[in-house]
Amino acid sequence: MKILNEASTLIKENIRDYGMYIALFVIMVTFNMMTNGVFMSSRNISNLLDSAGYIAVLAVGMTLVIVIRHIDLSVGYVAGFLGAIAAILLMQQGLPVYIVIPIILLLGIVIGLMNGFLIAQLGIPAFVASLAGMLIFRGALLQVTEGTGTIIVQNAAFNALGNGFIPSLGQILDRHLLTLIVGGIGIIFYIYSELRTRHDKMKYNFEVVSIGILALKLAFVSTIIGYITWVLAGYNGFSWTLMIVLFVTIVYHFISNRTVLGRQIYAVGSNPEAAHLSGINVKKVTYLVMASMSMLAALSGILYTARLQSATTTAGMLFELDAIAAAYVGGVSSAGGVGKVTGAIIGAIVMASLTNGMNLLGVGISYQYMIRGGVLAGAVIFDVLTRKKGK
Amino acid sequence: MAKTILEMHNITKTFPGVKALSNVNFKVEEGEIHFLVGENGAGKSTLMKVLSGVYPYGEYDGDIVYQGKVQQFNKINDSVDVGIAIIYQELALFPDLPVYENIYLGNEVKQNGVINWNQTIVKAKEMLKKVNLKVNPEVLIKDLGVGKQQLIEIAKALSKDVKLLILDEPTAALNEDDSENLLELIKELKKQGITCIMISHKLKEVVAIADKATVLRDGETICTLDAKKGEINERTIIKNMVGREMNNIYPERENKKIGDTILELHNWSAYDSQLGRHVVKDANLHLRKGEIIGIAGLMGAGRTELALSMFGNPKQYKLTGDLIVNQQKRNFKHTSDAIKEGMAYVTEDRKGNGLFLLQNITNNVSAAKLKGIANSGIINDNEEIKVAEHYKKSLHIKASSIEQMVGKLSGGNQQKVSLGKWLFAGPNILILDEPTRGIDVGAKFEIYSVMNELIDQGLSIIMISSELGEVLGMSDRVYVMAEGEIKGELSGEEADQEKIMELATQ
Known part of the structure; x- marks a missing residue:
C-alpha cells in the first residue's frame, strides 16, 4: 500500500515528464489493436x-x-x-x-x-x-x-x-544474437547507473526512493528495453x-x-x-x-x-x-x-x-x-x- | 478664492503585504502648479496612478472629487475623457512613427471613419506651436532628443483638451537647457489655465516654479506647503521628507576592522550610446577591506549604472577613467572577468535579471560558480545539492525543499537565493543593489545580519540603497549620487538624513 502511495505521488509530481511516454504508449497500443x-x-x-x-x-x-x-x-x-x-x-x-x-x-x-x-x-x-x-x-x-x-x-x-543492421554473430532461438547481447548490456548498464546514483545519494545522506519503488522502476524500464530488443531481434536486429x-x-x-x-x-x-x-x-x-x-x-x-x-x-x-x-x-x-x-x-x-x-x-x-x-x-x-x- | 479642481479624500491603496497609501488627502486648486515630493517609495507615483485610473475604482479606498464630482475611473480612458492626462517618466511614444501620428495616436482625426492625414498634420502643427516646439511634424520620434520628446508628450496631452496635466519626473532625463525650457512651458500653460501636478526629485525646480508642494512620506500626507506663505524652500521640504523616526532595526556590528583599499575609481565615466548621454560622470570612490559603503541617491541617479560599469560592463557603456581592483588597474571585458577578481553583484531587479525563475533553488545557487560543483566540466549533482542545502540553512531560506521553483518563493526568500548564489561564488567585493527592496521587516533584518557576518569574514560591501534609514544604519561611509555624479561623500558620523537628501536633490 505504501509503495502504491509513493508511486502515485511520484507520478503526480512528474506528470509533465511522463505525459509523453504515456501518450506514446497509448498511440502504440491503439495502432496495434487497430x-x-x-x-x-x-x-x-x-x-x-x-x-x-x-x-x-x-x-x-x-x-x-x-x-x-x-x-x-x-x-x-x-x-x-x-x-x-x-x-x-x-x-x-x-x-x-x-x-x-x-x-x-x-x-x-x-x-x-x-x-x-x-x-x-x-x-x-x-x-x-x-x-x-x-x-x-x-x-x-x-x-x-x-x-x-x-x-x-x-x-x-x-x-x-x-x-x-549490426552483424548477427549467429541466431539464438531464431533471434538476432548480437542485438540480444547489446540489449542485455543496455539493461545491465541502466540498472548499474541507477544503483550507483542511489548509492551516491546515500553517501551524501540524501533522501532516496524506497527500495520497492526502485525495484519496480528498474523492472519496468528493463522490461521495455528487453521487449523492444526482443522484437527487433526477431527481424534483422538493431x-x-x-x-x-x-x-x-x-x-x-x-x-x-x-x-x-x-x-x-x-x-x-x-x-x-x-x-x-x-x-x-x-x-x-x-x-x-x-x-x-x-x-x-x-x-x-x-x-x-x-x-x-x-x-x-x-x-x-x-x-x-x-x-x-x-x-x-x-x-x-x-x-x-x-x-x-x-x-x-x-x-x-x-x-x-x-x-x-x-x-x-x-x-x-x-x-x-x-x-x-x-x-x-x-x-x-x-x-x-x-x-x-x-x- | 481659487476654485478647487481636484480633491482626493482618504485614499488608501494596498498591495499584497504592503500599504502603499494610507488615508492620503490631496487637494489641488485650478490653475496652480502643484508639486508632489517625497523619497522613493513614498507613494507619489501610486497616488497619481490612482488618480489616472491605472488602478481602477474599487481597487483603492477613498474618493476622488474632480471638478466637483465624485469620479469612478474604471480605466485610463475614463480619466482622459474628463481632461486628466499623465505623462510618465518613461515616455510612451512610438519611436518609429512621425511626430504627428504620435500626437494623434488613439485620438485620430477621422472623416467617415477614415483617417485624414493632411488634417492631422495641420492640427499637429498647431499643437507643436502651443508647446513652443519648432520641428517638422513629419520627422520620426527617434530622431528627436529626449527634451523634445517630452514636449511632444505634452502636445499630445494638449490635443486631448487636457485640464489637469500630471508629469512624473519630467526633467529626470533632461539636461539643464531642456529642463529650463520645460519649466518655462509649464508656467506658460498655467497662464492658459491648465493645472499641473508634477512629481520631482529636484528641489530647485520646486522652489523655482511651485505654487504649492505636498510632501508624502511612507504613504501618508505630511503637509502641503504654500509658496504664497513663503513655506517652499529646500530646508523645509527636506525636513518634512525625511523626518522619520529611526527605529533600531539594524543589528550592531562589533569590532570594526577596516583594512587596505581594495577597489578604487578615478574619474570614472560611463557613456550610454543608446541614451546618448553619460550615465556616470567623473566618479571617484574607494572601498576598503571590511567596510560597507552606502551609495545613496534617488531613482535615476546612476547608481545601478555605476555598479554595472564596474562589474564587467554588461551594458557595453563606453568607459573612461580607471577602475582599480586588488591594487591593479582592470579592464573587464565580461562579467566573468569581474567575478574572477572576486566581485559579485546582487541585482536590484531580482526577477528581471537576477534569478532563473523557472529553475529550482539548487540550480540558481550554483549558477555563478558552476565550476565549484564540477569536475573537469562534469557536474556533481550531489555536491550541488549539498551546496544548496547549506545556503538554504544558513540563510534561512523558507521553501518546501531545494527542489522548489524560485519563481514560487516570496520576495524575501528570492532575495536570499540571489544572495546565496553570489556567496557561493566566494567574492571579496559584494555589490548589493537595493538589497531589501520589497521584502518584509523580518527578512530585512536577516539580510542585514548576513551583511555583518560577511564583513566579519573580511568582505567589503558596496550597498546601493534608496532607503535612507538603511544607508545610515549599515554604512561606514556614504556616497551620494545625483545625475550620474557623486555629489558628496559623508562619513558614518556626519551622515544624516537631511545632508544626504540635500546632496541627492541637487
Missing part, C-alpha cells in the same frame, strides 16, 4: 525507428536551440545539401567513407558557426537568419545536383548507415541508424544534464540577462548550440542520403518543421529554458508512429496531416496547462 498486431511486429517497429532516425537527430539539436530561445529553419536544406556533398565526395571524388563523414560533420559545424555569428554577434533574429540560410542552402543543393540530377550512391558501407541515434541521445543527454556547458545552456534559455550577470558567456553558448545544430543537420543528411542510397534535388524539404514539431511534442517550451533531449526523441517517435500507423491503416494523406497537426497542438496545450499548475 492493425491486428501488424504495428508492433518486428519488421514494422524496425522500419518505424529507422524512418524516424534522421528527424530524431535534428529534433535533439533543435530542442537545445529552442531552449536558448532561438530557432533554426535552415536545418532541412543544410541536411539536403551536405547529404549531396557526401554523395559527390563518395561517388565523384572517390573518397572513402571514413574521410567523407568527418568532412561532412565539420562542414556542418562551420555552417552552424556562421549562423551563430549572425545571431550572437550581429544580433539578427534567429528566425530571419536561418530563413536566409534555408533559401541559400536550397539553392546550393540545386546547384550541386544541377548537372547530374539525383546522385546514386553505390557504397555499401555508407548506405549501411541508413539501411544496414540497425546502424538506431545505434547512431542512441549514441547521439546518450551524448546529448549527458551534456545537457551533467555538464557545466549544459547548465549554461539552460541558464541562458531561462534568463539571458541573469546568465550574463552570473558570468556566463551568452555568445559562446549561442555559438556552440548553433554549431551543434548544424552538425546534427549534417548527420541527418548522411542518414537520409544513406537511407535513400542517393542524393536527390529535393532532399531535406520540410525536415526543419518535422524536427520543430518533434521538439514541441517532446515538451520543449518556446519561453526558453525548458526541454529535454530525451523528450525530443520521444517526440520524434510519436510523430513517426502516427505516420506509420496511419499508413498501415490506409488513412489518406490529407487526414494524416490534419491529425498530426492536431497532435502537435494538443501536445503544446498539454504543456501550457500543466505549466500553469506548476509546482
Whole structure:
C-alpha cells in the first residue's frame, strides 16, 4: 500500500515528464489493436525507428536551440545539401567513407558557426537568419545536383548507415544474437547507473526512493528495453541508424544534464540577462548550440542520403518543421529554458508512429496531416496547462 | 478664492503585504502648479496612478472629487475623457512613427471613419506651436532628443483638451537647457489655465516654479506647503521628507576592522550610446577591506549604472577613467572577468535579471560558480545539492525543499537565493543593489545580519540603497549620487538624513 502511495505521488509530481511516454504508449497500443498486431511486429517497429532516425537527430539539436530561445529553419536544406556533398565526395571524388563523414560533420559545424555569428554577434533574429540560410542552402543543393540530377550512391558501407543492421554473430532461438547481447548490456548498464546514483545519494545522506519503488522502476524500464530488443531481434536486429541515434541521445543527454556547458545552456534559455550577470558567456553558448545544430543537420543528411542510397534535388524539404514539431511534442517550451533531449526523441517517435500507423491503416494523406497537426497542438496545450499548475 | 479642481479624500491603496497609501488627502486648486515630493517609495507615483485610473475604482479606498464630482475611473480612458492626462517618466511614444501620428495616436482625426492625414498634420502643427516646439511634424520620434520628446508628450496631452496635466519626473532625463525650457512651458500653460501636478526629485525646480508642494512620506500626507506663505524652500521640504523616526532595526556590528583599499575609481565615466548621454560622470570612490559603503541617491541617479560599469560592463557603456581592483588597474571585458577578481553583484531587479525563475533553488545557487560543483566540466549533482542545502540553512531560506521553483518563493526568500548564489561564488567585493527592496521587516533584518557576518569574514560591501534609514544604519561611509555624479561623500558620523537628501536633490 505504501509503495502504491509513493508511486502515485511520484507520478503526480512528474506528470509533465511522463505525459509523453504515456501518450506514446497509448498511440502504440491503439495502432496495434487497430492493425491486428501488424504495428508492433518486428519488421514494422524496425522500419518505424529507422524512418524516424534522421528527424530524431535534428529534433535533439533543435530542442537545445529552442531552449536558448532561438530557432533554426535552415536545418532541412543544410541536411539536403551536405547529404549531396557526401554523395559527390563518395561517388565523384572517390573518397572513402571514413574521410567523407568527418568532412561532412565539420562542414556542418562551420555552417552552424556562421549562423551563430549572425545571431550572437550581429544580433539578427534567429528566425530571419536561418530563413536566409534555408533559401541559400536550397539553392546550393540545386546547384550541386544541377548537372547530374539525383546522385546514386553505390557504397555499401555508407548506405549501411541508413539501411544496414549490426552483424548477427549467429541466431539464438531464431533471434538476432548480437542485438540480444547489446540489449542485455543496455539493461545491465541502466540498472548499474541507477544503483550507483542511489548509492551516491546515500553517501551524501540524501533522501532516496524506497527500495520497492526502485525495484519496480528498474523492472519496468528493463522490461521495455528487453521487449523492444526482443522484437527487433526477431527481424534483422538493431540497425546502424538506431545505434547512431542512441549514441547521439546518450551524448546529448549527458551534456545537457551533467555538464557545466549544459547548465549554461539552460541558464541562458531561462534568463539571458541573469546568465550574463552570473558570468556566463551568452555568445559562446549561442555559438556552440548553433554549431551543434548544424552538425546534427549534417548527420541527418548522411542518414537520409544513406537511407535513400542517393542524393536527390529535393532532399531535406520540410525536415526543419518535422524536427520543430518533434521538439514541441517532446515538451520543449518556446519561453526558453525548458526541454529535454530525451523528450525530443520521444517526440520524434510519436510523430513517426502516427505516420506509420496511419499508413498501415490506409488513412489518406490529407487526414494524416490534419491529425498530426492536431497532435502537435494538443501536445503544446498539454504543456501550457500543466505549466500553469506548476509546482 | 481659487476654485478647487481636484480633491482626493482618504485614499488608501494596498498591495499584497504592503500599504502603499494610507488615508492620503490631496487637494489641488485650478490653475496652480502643484508639486508632489517625497523619497522613493513614498507613494507619489501610486497616488497619481490612482488618480489616472491605472488602478481602477474599487481597487483603492477613498474618493476622488474632480471638478466637483465624485469620479469612478474604471480605466485610463475614463480619466482622459474628463481632461486628466499623465505623462510618465518613461515616455510612451512610438519611436518609429512621425511626430504627428504620435500626437494623434488613439485620438485620430477621422472623416467617415477614415483617417485624414493632411488634417492631422495641420492640427499637429498647431499643437507643436502651443508647446513652443519648432520641428517638422513629419520627422520620426527617434530622431528627436529626449527634451523634445517630452514636449511632444505634452502636445499630445494638449490635443486631448487636457485640464489637469500630471508629469512624473519630467526633467529626470533632461539636461539643464531642456529642463529650463520645460519649466518655462509649464508656467506658460498655467497662464492658459491648465493645472499641473508634477512629481520631482529636484528641489530647485520646486522652489523655482511651485505654487504649492505636498510632501508624502511612507504613504501618508505630511503637509502641503504654500509658496504664497513663503513655506517652499529646500530646508523645509527636506525636513518634512525625511523626518522619520529611526527605529533600531539594524543589528550592531562589533569590532570594526577596516583594512587596505581594495577597489578604487578615478574619474570614472560611463557613456550610454543608446541614451546618448553619460550615465556616470567623473566618479571617484574607494572601498576598503571590511567596510560597507552606502551609495545613496534617488531613482535615476546612476547608481545601478555605476555598479554595472564596474562589474564587467554588461551594458557595453563606453568607459573612461580607471577602475582599480586588488591594487591593479582592470579592464573587464565580461562579467566573468569581474567575478574572477572576486566581485559579485546582487541585482536590484531580482526577477528581471537576477534569478532563473523557472529553475529550482539548487540550480540558481550554483549558477555563478558552476565550476565549484564540477569536475573537469562534469557536474556533481550531489555536491550541488549539498551546496544548496547549506545556503538554504544558513540563510534561512523558507521553501518546501531545494527542489522548489524560485519563481514560487516570496520576495524575501528570492532575495536570499540571489544572495546565496553570489556567496557561493566566494567574492571579496559584494555589490548589493537595493538589497531589501520589497521584502518584509523580518527578512530585512536577516539580510542585514548576513551583511555583518560577511564583513566579519573580511568582505567589503558596496550597498546601493534608496532607503535612507538603511544607508545610515549599515554604512561606514556614504556616497551620494545625483545625475550620474557623486555629489558628496559623508562619513558614518556626519551622515544624516537631511545632508544626504540635500546632496541627492541637487
